[in-house]
Amino acid sequence: MFQVKHGLAMAALLATTAPAFAQTRTLVMNTDASDPAPKAAFEQLIADFEAEHPDIKVEVNVFDHEGYKTAIRNFLTADAPDLANWYAGNRMRPFVEANQFMDVSDVWAENGLEESLGSAASSMTIDGKQWGVPYTYYQWGIYFNRDAYAQAGVDPDTIETWDDFVAACEKIDAAGIDCLTTGSKALWPIAGIFDYLNLRTNGYDFHMQLTSGEVPWTDDRVKATFANWEKVLPYTTDNHAAIDWQDAVANLVQGKAANYVMGNFAVAAFKDGGMTDENLGFMPFPTVDASIPRAEDAPTDTIHIPAGAKNPEDAKLFLAFLARADVQTKMNETLGQLPINAESSVGEDPYLQQGFELLSTAEGGIAQFFDRDASPEMAKAGMEGFQEFMVRPERLDNILDRLERQRQRLAGQ
Amino acid sequence: MSVTPDTHGTPAPRRRRRSQLTPWLFLTPGILMFAVYVVIPIFQSFWISFHSWDGIGEARWIGLSNYSELWWDEAFYTSLKNNVIWLVLYMLAVPFGLLIALFLNQTVRGIRIYKSLFFFPFVISQVVVGLMFSWFYAPDFGLLYTLIEAVTGDGVAILADERFVTYGIIAAGLWPQIAYCMILYLTGLNAVAPDQIEAARLDGAKGWKMLWHVIIPQLRPATFIAVVVTVIGALRSFDLVSIMTAGGPFGSSRVLSYYMYEQALSEYGYRMGYGAAIAVVLFAIMMIFISGFIWKMWRDEKGV
Numbered sequence: 085m086f087q088v089k090h091g092l093a094m095a096a097l098l099a100t101t102a103p104a105f106a107q108t109r110t111l112v113m114n115t116d117a118s119d120p121a122p123k124a125a126f127e128q129l130i131a132d133f134e135a136e137h138p139d140i141k142v143e144v145n146v147f148d149h150e151g152y153k154t155a156i157r158n159f160l161t162a163d164a165p166d167l168a169n170w171y172a173g174n175r176m177r178p179f180v181e182a183n184q185f186m187d188v189s190d191v192w193a194e195n196g197l198e199e200s201l202g203s204a205a206s207s208m209t210i211d212g213k214q215w216g217v218p219y220t221y222y223q224w225g226i227y228f229n230r231d232a233y234a235q236a237g238v239d240p241d242t243i244e245t246w247d248d249f250v251a252a253c254e255k256i257d258a259a260g261i262d263c264l265t266t267g268s269k270a271l272w273p274i275a276g277i278f279d280y281l282n283l284r285t286n287g288y289d290f291h292m293q294l295t296s297g298e299v300p301w302t303d304d305r306v307k308a309t310f311a312n313w314e315k316v317l318p319y320t321t322d323n324h325a326a327i328d329w330q331d332a333v334a335n336l337v338q339g340k341a342a343n344y345v346m347g348n349f350a351v352a353a354f355k356d357g358g359m360t361d362e363n364l365g366f367m368p369f370p371t372v373d374a375s376i377p378r379a380e381d382a383p384t385d386t387i388h389i390p391a392g393a394k395n396p397e398d399a400k401l402f403l404a405f406l407a408r409a410d411v412q413t414k415m416n417e418t419l420g421q422l423p424i425n426a427e428s429s430v431g432e433d434p435y436l437q438q439g440f441e442l443l444s445t446a447e448g449g450i451a452q453f454f455d456r457d458a459s460p461e462m463a464k465a466g467m468e469g470f471q472e473f474m475v476r477p478e479r480l481d482n483i484l485d486r487l488e489r490q491r492q493r494l495a496g497q
Numbered sequence: 498m499s500v501t502p503d504t505h506g507t508p509a510p511r512r513r514r515r516s517q518l519t520p521w522l523f524l525t526p527g528i529l530m531f532a533v534y535v536v537i538p539i540f541q542s543f544w545i546s547f548h549s550w551d552g553i554g555e556a557r558w559i560g561l562s563n564y565s566e567l568w569w570d571e572a573f574y575t576s577l578k579n580n581v582i583w584l585v586l587y588m589l590a591v592p593f594g595l596l597i598a599l600f601l602n603q604t605v606r607g608i609r610i611y612k613s614l615f616f617f618p619f620v621i622s623q624v625v626v627g628l629m630f631s632w633f634y635a636p637d638f639g640l641l642y643t644l645i646e647a648v649t650g651d652g653v654a655i656l657a658d659e660r661f662v663t664y665g666i667i668a669a670g671l672w673p674q675i676a677y678c679m680i681l682y683l684t685g686l687n688a689v690a691p692d693q694i695e696a697a698r699l700d701g702a703k704g705w706k707m708l709w710h711v712i713i714p715q716l717r718p719a720t721f722i723a724v725v726v727t728v729i730g731a732l733r734s735f736d737l738v739s740i741m742t743a744g745g746p747f748g749s750s751r752v753l754s755y756y757m758y759e760q761a762l763s764e765y766g767y768r769m770g771y772g773a774a775i776a777v778v779l780f781a782i783m784m785i786f787i788s789g790f791i792w793k794m795w796r797d798e799k800g801v
Binding site: 153154157160161178179181182184268269270271322323324325326327455460461463464468469471472475486493 | 551552553554566571634635636637654655656657659742743745746747748759762763764765766767768
């Protein structure tokens with residue numbers, strides 16, 4: 085009796101689901117695109133993809149941005165989607181090494197992505213294979229308040245070198261304005277300052293060796309970077325350790341501070357605060373050593389196929405679509421960021437145009453950002469060290485010894 | 498039916514067996530839950546603490562390496578020191594709670610409203626308490642900051658200063674904890690025998706003498722519970738640290754539970770083994786107190 089019932093149920097199940105399978109194939113995508121702009125960009129991307137492939141249906145699970153970082157570890161092993169958002173560089177390494185991401189070198193080879201996504205190729209490659217497709221990045225640099233500069237009687241357009249910048253800081257400080265503002269409560273904003281000073285003082289190759297743990301933190305070249313940093317500490321916002329990056333945005337908007345080392349995503353916050361293209365300026369981070377080829381920070385967002393994907397064939401179709409120049413142009417217009425594909429174009433936005441120019445001419449190389457280039461544990465220890473240095477510069481040797489011990493421990497693993 | 502005497506003579510042993518079985522039947526769901534969610538995870542934590550594991554890959558046996566690393570870890574000692582500070586200062590909640598309870602233990606118009614107002618901080622979420630105190634301490638616009646600035650001419654950002662940050666967080670934690678102790682004492686005061694107070698009054702006791710020799714001894718059960726919840730609250734302090742500073746500045750306000758979370762579960766961590774080792778140490782510290790409490794309860798019950 086039971087068997088008959090069971091058989092009937094199976095038949096009923098087959099009858100209802102089988103035709104559905106025949107008509108459409110499903111792609112499940114997990115994403116952290118929960119903020120308004122990324123959400124709109126992804127909805128548009130998926131609508132365009134479905135229009136081009138009417139037989140494929142994309143199901144999207146949207147996660148909260150912070151929660152996603154934990155959730156991905158669970159869903160990759162427990163219930164893998166076909167596509168998942170993540171980041172380039174060392175941030176994807178743990179998943180690649182745990183065999184959680186699928187090798188997509190064939191997508192790269194078939195679509196000539198080595199050529200068109202050339203600027204991000206190195207950050208997508210581990211062991212000579214590519215593990216995902218990048219679709220957006222954005223530049224970092226110094227955003228400044230022109231009104232604050234005018235008040236101090238300094239012309240921001242004359243700043244070329246770090247010495248120029250420090251000299252400008254002295255005058256700005258004399259006018260009662262913080263030269264440099266930042267909010268280090270969440271630690272990461274100050275990592276941008278370290279990245280740039282190290283890239284400018286020691287170059288891209290050294291920076292990469294340091295972040296990947298090949299060079300001791302007690303190296304004299306690292307100390308030179310911190311010595312340059314120390315020059316602006318007296319002109320940096322007090323109590324940065326108690327405030328978030330958005331609070332520091334307010335300092336710049338209100339003219340209490342003149343400069344802010346930030347990523348381009350902050351432009352929206354500056355403009356929400358009332359700044360316009362007239363008084364919000366952007367400059368590349370000043371030169372320290374003119375003989376060093378200019379390198380930049382540009383964190384890259386990517387999409388990967390989990391190893392446990394149920395529909396990898398269509399997922400690869402999706403990645404090829406995502407890599408296309410026209411798709412990246414359209415998507416980044418909504419995101420307000422820069423496309424990776426060299427044949428894409430950028431919108432009217434002056435900051436994006438400057439950023440596109442900046443990144444496409446960065447002959448030194450493109451770093452991902454400290455917390456993506458360094459291993460997660462080194463990143464945490466490093467950024468805490470930077471914060472401590474900013475508050476208590478006299479403890480530098482102590483801090484570097486601690487970071488060096490951490491590096492050796494990680495190297496020994 | 499039930500009044501009819503049982504003339505068939507059900508054998509006594511079976512009835513006894515049934516009566517022995519019944520408590521176990523009732524206990525089973527609880528024991529199962531307790532085993533699955535408390536006891537087994539404790540042993541799992543011990544087991545994981547001997548491994549190097551990132552939570553998704555292979556776990557590798559490394560013996561006591563996590564513990565020897567802990568021994569040399571400055572951040573661990575900072576957390577341990579902060580936990581001790583928490584433990585000591587959190588105890589202030591007990592006398593303050595008693596003080597407010599004594600003050601509120603009177604019959605005037607609208608006393609219930611005052612009582613519930615004093616109890617309010619315990620009702621709101623710790624996250625809200627943390628946010629409110631963060632704003633209270635915030636540089637430039639925080640109430641305390643502007644107050645200090647007005648008095649001394651130079652503001653102090655409590656949460657950005659490694660010297661004050663832990664005390665700042667404990668002050669935030671004391672606010673709801675005092676309310677909790679207060680409510681424990683208020684219920685305790687209801688049980689104070691009026692005839693003893695009357696008798697003491699006839700003997701001429703009043704003020705401190707009355708409090709110390711008559712009231713407080715009768716409040717011993719309430720004091721015991723208040724101390725227990727305060728000790729445990731201090732040791733597992735996590736939410737306020739997480740909300741107010743995330744362990745910063747540069748890790749100086751970490752406590753063990755937060756350090757464990759950072760190492761095992763946060764964005765920059767995923768060292769399950771090391772996190773488990775911290776959890777084991779925290780468990781050992783808690784065990785000292787918990788076994789002390791259990792021993793005392795057991796002794797009291799035997800005494801009755």
